[in-house]
Amino acid sequence: xxxxxxxxxxxxxxxxxxxxxxxxxxxxxxxxxxxxxxxxxxxxxxxxxxxxxxxxxxxxxxxxxxxxxxxxxxxxxxxxxxxxxxxxxxxxxxxxxxxxxxxxxxxxxxxxxxxxxxxxxxxxxxxxxxxxxxxxxxxxxxxxxxxxxxxxxxxxxxxxxxxxxxxxxxxxxxxxxxxxxxxxxxxxxxxxxxxxxxxxxxxxxxxxxxxxxxxxxxxxxxxxxxxxxxxxxxxxxxxxxxxxxxxxxxxxxxxxxxxxxxxxxxxxxxxxxxxxxxxxxxxxxxxxxxxxxxxxxxxxxxxxxxxxxxxxxxxxxxxxxxxxxxxxxxxxxxxxxxxxxxxxxxxxxxxxxxxxxxxxxxxxxxxxxxxxxxxxxxxxxxxxxxxxxxxxxxxxxxxxxxxxxxxxxxxxxxxx
Ligand SMILES: Cc1cc2nc3c(=O)[nH]c(=O)nc-3n(C[C@H](O)[C@H](O)[C@H](O)COP(=O)(O)OP(=O)(O)OC[C@H]3O[C@@H](n4cnc5c(N)ncnc54)[C@H](O)[C@@H]3O)c2cc1C
Numbered sequence: 001x002x003x004x005x006x007x008x009x010x011x012x013x014x015x016x017x018x019x020x021x022x023x024x025x026x027x028x029x030x031x032x033x034x035x036x037x038x039x040x041x042x043x044x045x046x047x048x049x050x051x052x053x054x055x056x057x058x059x060x061x062x063x064x065x066x067x068x069x070x071x072x073x074x075x076x077x078x079x080x081x082x083x084x085x086x087x088x089x090x091x092x093x094x095x096x097x098x099x100x101x102x103x104x105x106x107x108x109x110x111x112x113x114x115x116x117x118x119x120x121x122x123x124x125x126x127x128x129x130x131x132x133x134x135x136x137x138x139x140x141x142x143x144x145x146x147x148x149x150x151x152x153x154x155x156x157x158x159x160x161x162x163x164x165x166x167x168x169x170x171x172x173x174x175x176x177x178x179x180x181x182x183x184x185x186x187x188x189x190x191x192x193x194x195x196x197x198x199x200x201x202x203x204x205x206x207x208x209x210x211x212x213x214x215x216x217x218x219x220x221x222x223x224x225x226x227x228x229x230x231x232x233x234x235x236x237x238x239x240x241x242x243x244x245x246x247x248x249x250x251x252x253x254x255x256x257x258x259x260x261x262x263x264x265x266x267x268x269x270x271x272x273x274x275x276x277x278x279x280x281x282x283x284x285x286x287x288x289x290x291x292x293x294x295x296x297x298x299x300x301x302x303x304x305x306x307x308x309x310x311x312x313x314x315x316x317x318x319x320x321x322x323x324x325x326x327x328x329x330x331x332x333x334x335x336x337x338x339x340x341x342x343x344x345x346x347x348x349x350x351x352x353x354x355x356x357x358x359x360x361x362x363x364x365x366x367x368x369x370x371x372x373x374x375x376x377x378x379x380x381x382x383x384x385x386x387x388x389x390x391x392x393x394x395x396x397x398x399x400x401x402x403x404x405x406x407x408x409x410x411x412x413x414x415x416x
Contacts, residue, residue: 017284018155180220343384
């Protein structure tokens with residue numbers, strides 16, 4: 001097939017998933033072309049929060065030091081219940097603007113031998129005998145570009161159109177959205193904690209206040225469990241809806257807005273698109289890997305990027321890019337994430353009820369065993385159904401939280 005460019009692996013989308021995949025492929029000595037429709041560096045609408053798992057993966061791929069230097073260190077999460085009670089959870093977190101994080105990963109991938117081309121929008125696959133053998137798109141001047149590749153990694157985020165064009169889309173409408181802007185918040189003194197405010201009117205979503213350092217905050221609203229496909233057209237709702245909550249209003253006193261307010265979709269719950277087909281792997285948000293309930297997705301995007309690089313490398317070595325061979329990727333994603341996603345979907349359902357949010361957050365504040373369980377859930381050692389189930393909530397309600405209370409016996413849900 002005549003093509004403008006040829007490569008072993010074409011990676012479409014240079015967010016954390018595509019960037020890390022390109023980096024890991026290049027380090028294996030595999031020819032890799034990474035394209036993105038944006039010129040880099042570019043903004044990405046995000047809360048900019050890096051959880052422990054994200055920091056660990058970034059360290060494992062050799063860019064942990066930069067993130068620590070450029071990012072803002074956070075040592076606590078603060079969860080606010082609708083009734084005003086608060087629960088603190090210590091840990092190792094950071095914030096770093098996505099503009100910087102994503103550009104850094106792309107630079108590292110380029111240094112490792114990947115070729116990066118910005119302002120190329122991929123529109124459709126090249127297909128031969130049912131196998132994806134590359135992609136066709138347009139460059140910034142509107143000229144058609146075709147790339148022939150042995151394997152294509154689709155890491156295009158939440159947009160449905162490109163997933164449909166590649167034949168992997170299962171659900172068009174994303175299940176969650178977020179709105180965010182940057183603000184100076186003189187009323188907030190604590191710049192070492194990320195605040196999650198669960199106001200009654202926002203449940204099961206929440207307002208977030210993430211310090212970026214130097215008095216700047218990423219402020220957002222995670223619209224979770226809303227009727228699918230409804231993104232608020234009026235972005236100023238961030239500054240009109242959130243301050244209706246008394247707790248949140250206090251944080252906005254004297255606030256100044258430092259950026260336009262932007263909204264974006266989230267694909268969550270390991271659903272919405274198939275993770276592989278012949279010659280093709282789907283990574284990160286495109287495969288629905290952002291966690292329901294939390295809206296945290298950078299860690300899974302990074303993890304899927306590394307995994308996809310490994311499986312694509314093996315497929316090239318074996319000379320077999322069939323769907324059957326590449327299914328290893330889908331299987332492993334399922335094994336690592338299915339139970340955690342199901343757990344957060346359960347949390348999302350329960351957190352619609354303000355009494356559940358009040359109960360869990362209030363009790364966690366005074367009960368070390370519940371604090372530990374929350375930490376285990378957030379770090380992936382437990383699935384959230386250990387807490388967000390009839391049995392789990394009954395144990396919280398009855399105060400049966402100690403070693404004999406049942407949690408220690410709750411098996412970690414795993415999909416084989
Ligand atoms: C408001 C909001 C707040 C969030 N906050 C957090 C948070 O604080 N922490 C966290 O961990 N997660 C957060 N998330 C989730 C997180 O943003 C995603 O999980 C993460 O960005 C997924 O990474 P990705 O690489 O899969 O996709 P993306 O980061 O979306 O990257 C996709 C890339 O593909 C490119 N692209 C798209 N289509 C094409 C095409 N056709 N051709 C070429 N290029 C294309 C895009 O330009 C983009 O660069 C948030 C999400 C939202 C919406």
